[in-house]
Amino acid sequence: MSNKKQRFTGAEIIWECLIREGVEVVFGYPGGTILPTYDALNKYRNKVHHVLSRHEQGATHMADGYARVSGKVGVAMGTSGPGATNMITGMATAMMDSSPIVCITGQVSSSVIGSDAFQEIDITGAAIPVTKHSYLVMDIGELASTIREAFYVAHTGRPGPVLIDIPKDIQNDSIEFIYPEDELILPGYHPPEDVSEDYITKFSTMVNQAEKPVILAGHGVLLSNACSEVMELAEKSSIPITTTLLGIGGVPDSHPLVLGMMGMHGESWANHAIQEADLLIACGMRFDDRVTGNLKTYSPNSKKIHIEIDPSEINKNVKVDLAIHADLGTVLRHVNPQIIKLNRKKWLDIISGWHHDSKRRDILNIKSDKLLGAQVIRKIWEGTKGNALIISDVGQHQMLEAQYYKHEEPRTLLTSGGLGTMGFSLPAAIGASFHEKDKEIWVIVGDGSIQMTMMELGTAMQENTNINIAIINNGYLGMVRQWQQMFYDSRYAETPISSPDFVKLAEAYGMNGYRVDSIEDILPTMEKVQKNSGPSLVEFKVEEHEIVYPMVPAGADLHEMIQRPWNEVNNNGQIQEKEKVK
Amino acid sequence: MKQTLITLVEDKPGVLNRISSLFRRRNFNIESLVVGHSETSGVSRMTIVANEPEASKRGNIYFNLLKLVNVIAVKDVSKLPCISREFILIKINISPDKLNEVNNIVKQYGARIVDMGTETLIVEATDEESVINNLISVLQPYEITEIVRTGKIAMRKGKTHNVSSNNINSKPDDLSWTPDHITAYQI
Ligand SMILES: Cc1ncc(C[n+]2csc(CCOP(=O)(O)OP(=O)(O)O)c2C)c(N)n1
Numbered sequence: 001m002s003n004k005k006q007r008f009t010g011a012e013i014i015w016e017c018l019i020r021e022g023v024e025v026v027f028g029y030p031g032g033t034i035l036p037t038y039d040a041l042n043k044y045r046n047k048v049h050h051v052l053s054r055h056e057q058g059a060t061h062m063a064d065g066y067a068r069v070s071g072k073v074g075v076a077m078g079t080s081g082p083g084a085t086n087m088i089t090g091m092a093t094a095m096m097d098s099s100p101i102v103c104i105t106g107q108v109s110s111s112v113i114g115s116d117a118f119q120e121i122d123i124t125g126a127a128i129p130v131t132k133h134s135y136l137v138m139d140i141g142e143l144a145s146t147i148r149e150a151f152y153v154a155h156t157g158r159p160g161p162v163l164i165d166i167p168k169d170i171q172n173d174s175i176e177f178i179y180p181e182d183e184l185i186l187p188g189y190h191p192p193e194d195v196s197e198d199y200i201t202k203f204s205t206m207v208n209q210a211e212k213p214v215i216l217a218g219h220g221v222l223l224s225n226a227c228s229e230v231m232e233l234a235e236k237s238s239i240p241i242t243t244t245l246l247g248i249g250g251v252p253d254s255h256p257l258v259l260g261m262m263g264m265h266g267e268s269w270a271n272h273a274i275q276e277a278d279l280l281i282a283c284g285m286r287f288d289d290r291v292t293g294n295l296k297t298y299s300p301n302s303k304k305i306h307i308e309i310d311p312s313e314i315n316k317n318v319k320v321d322l323a324i325h326a327d328l329g330t331v332l333r334h335v336n337p338q339i340i341k342l343n344r345k346k347w348l349d350i351i352s353g354w355h356h357d358s359k360r361r362d363i364l365n366i367k368s369d370k371l372l373g374a375q376v377i378r379k380i381w382e383g384t385k386g387n388a389l390i391i392s393d394v395g396q397h398q399m400l401e402a403q404y405y406k407h408e409e410p411r412t413l414l415t416s417g418g419l420g421t422m423g424f425s426l427p428a429a430i431g432a433s434f435h436e437k438d439k440e441i442w443v444i445v446g447d448g449s450i451q452m453t454m455m456e457l458g459t460a461m462q463e464n465t466n467i468n469i470a471i472i473n474n475g476y477l478g479m480v481r482q483w484q485q486m487f488y489d490s491r492y493a494e495t496p497i498s499s500p501d502f503v504k505l506a507e508a509y510g511m512n513g514y515r516v517d518s519i520e521d522i523l524p525t526m527e528k529v530q531k532n533s534g535p536s537l538v539e540f541k542v543e544e545h546e547i548v549y550p551m552v553p554a555g556a557d558l559h560e561m562i563q564r565p566w567n568e569v570n571n572n573g574q575i576q577e578k579e580k581v582k
Numbered sequence: 583m584k585q586t587l588i589t590l591v592e593d594k595p596g597v598l599n600r601i602s603s604l605f606r607r608r609n610f611n612i613e614s615l616v617v618g619h620s621e622t623s624g625v626s627r628m629t630i631v632a633n634e635p636e637a638s639k640r641g642n643i644y645f646n647l648l649k650l651v652n653v654i655a656v657k658d659v660s661k662l663p664c665i666s667r668e669f670i671l672i673k674i675n676i677s678p679d680k681l682n683e684v685n686n687i688v689k690q691y692g693a694r695i696v697d698m699g700t701e702t703l704i705v706e707a708t709d710e711e712s713v714i715n716n717l718i719s720v721l722q723p724y725e726i727t728e729i730v731r732t733g734k735i736a737m738r739k740g741k742t743h744n745v746s747s748n749n750i751n752s753k754p755d756d757l758s759w760t761p762d763h764i765t766a767y768q769i
């Protein structure tokens with residue numbers, strides 16, 4: 001775009017602005033009210049690639065996956081009415097996991113807004129609870145500044161989804177236009193900048209004085225690009241680290257100070273460490289109920305430091321002693337020089353003492369005739385040398401992935417943590433593949449979850465994306481079945497689920513399909529898959545009644561984990577009893 | 583415990599919707615919300631009265647408001663010296679023989695009779711919420727047929743203070759952390 005005033009249509013302004021924001025790929029689906037913008041796309045093909053999803057939900061997850069892996073803003077586009085409502089789940093997923101996406105929807109012409117026109121939905125209103133912010137553009141003169149603002153809001157502070165609803169007549173209208181370069185003024189939006197010295201001193205004093213500190217590393221570690229700062233703090237002061245589900249990858253799993261995941265299906269020693277700690281250093285995490293268990297008994301003897309970019313998360317669930325509202329990386333860069341070197345041998349020994357029992361109860365110690373989900377994940381880890389980008393879906397397979405795939409690098413696991421959106425993985429992986437062009441990408445998805453967004457296999461094929469799809473087929477909505485088994489006396493209401501022949505399905509889409517039902521076949525099949533270009537699908541037929549342990553039942557105390565019963569580890573018997581540790 | 587929040591918002595379509603949606607979604611109890619123009623053009627001023635017994639939730643209301651992109655500044659004035667006022671109109675069915683009695687009550691409360699029909703009158707009063715409540719109860723023996731009240735508006739006593747949503751790393755008191763940084767906005 002030249003700096004001389006030129007006449008542009010609203011539709012052209014949209015693309016001009018996206019290109020200015022550095023957008024290279026847009027995920028979307030056309031329709032009546034967004035037609036002018038799709039028509040204008042033809043002029044911008046050499047600068048922006050458009051990916052046609054098979055459902056607008058898919059487009060939003062694609063934008064989300066792209067954003068999570070790249071750290072850039074992902075863009076999804078759709079038409080008004082049903083197109084827009086289909087995007088709500090994707091916006092909510094991005095909202096709960098602080099993922100920066102911009103969703104652009106067409107709207108009926110401004111003159112008929114409010115008249116229940118064909119395909120009219122008040123999407124700006126409907127999106128209020130599932131977006132960080134939303135805009136309805138009613139004046140073409142405000143279109144460019146709104147798009148700029150939307151991108152700024154999406155990726156600064158605590159990132160999140162932003163919706164821009166643009167009536168059709170605004171897209172058709174035209175004005176003399178120069179790209180606005182002046183400073184953005186948002187009187188009510190100020191991401192925090194720096195931290196006062198006072199807080200830094202308090203922080204470091206608390207760390208230096210603590211005897212049993214634990215770092216809780218959340219998604220904020222990744223979002224703030226503070227991975228090395230967190231490791232520096234941990235290594236200097238020998239502080240064990242446990243991560244949330246979305247914090248996985250922020251710290252290397254193989255590091256001796258890294259305890260693994262905390263919470264409901266976390267490592268028991270990590271949960272014990274939290275309960276026994278005298279200092280919790282919460283880094284960009286929000287004390288979700290899935291990680292705290294019963295709040296009344298949560299880490300009762302610890303002082304708590306909370307570094308969090310979103311002030312409304314501070315003191316929401318857990319009352320803290322020192323709250324720092326700032327960017328995590330910035331804070332740690334100030335704090336780390338003031339941290340004293342300590343080895344904390346006593347504390348680390350206590351924690352490793354807790355490893356022993358749990359490790360012996362590991363399902364991988366079971367001799368099972370049938371292939372186990374956990375075995376599949378472990379083999380995928382081996383077969384990819386721990387270097388793949390994994391996108392997991394929601395259910396038992398998601399928890400098994402978190403437990404058995406060891407991540408060493410940030411942004412190598414994408415999963416829907418906060419909303420737990422089944423169907424997230426396949427589209428998110430397609431989106432991510434547009435950033436990670438050379439990485440091996442594996443989708444780990446359940447038989448239930450894949451059937452929620454399976455139509456995106458078409459997108460994967462049309463775009464010839466380099467993704468591999470591992471379907472962990474246990475014939476059940478496994479995680480729900482697990483709850484029914486444990487808490488509803490095994491009354492399996494509507495959790496057995498049938499599936500199509502996935503190999504044939506893959507073939508119908510023109511992709512390579514494989515089926516594996518023994519542990520020996522996993523690595524050889526993976527080798528075949530790794531030689532393919534374009535998408536491949538592998539169905540793993542696994543044990544139907546596997547249970548993910550350990551487990552903190554919802555609302556129970558964090559240290560009251562249900563462990564895998566001994567009889568199961570020893571004899572591979574049915575799960576009958578519930579044992580409690582401690 | 584009642585919490586009074588003075589909130590400055592951008593005067594844009596949908597802002598009220600965002601605020602009421604926030605209260606409903608977060609399950610915060612809202613008692614009253616009054617909105618009107620402020621001294622600055624393009625900025626509306628709201629007085630929000632919330633009723634949340636839990637201290638942590640009261641802090642949470644504050645920060646959730648602050649988080650809204652169109653909310654410029656919030657000040658929790660619950661514990662600060664303020665002038666707070668509510669406005670009320672009360673319609674009463676009345677027979678002429680009771681008129682004197684009612685007139686006395688009205689005077690005593692510094693209220694006014696602003697309309698007198700053959701059998702009805704309308705009383706107008708501006709005062710603190712508690713006084714308004716008392717006025718209603720002393721008028722209760724007469725036949726009240728309608729009440730309309732505005733909800734509370736509040737203004738801090740003394741000098742106008744600068745507030746901002748910029749830095750909240752200040753000391754929490756019982757309610758929440760109150761911002762003490764300075765921008766162009768004042769409450
Ligand atoms: C959209 C949506 N609907 C329902 C649920 C509830 N839910 C959570 S896990 C789960 C079962 C997932 O089944 P599957 O994908 O087969 O994974 P498995 O647990 O068997 O590994 C269900 C139904 C959900 N999380 N998301």
Ligand SMILES: [Mg+2]
Nearest residue numbers: 446447476478
């Ligand atoms: Mg399943």
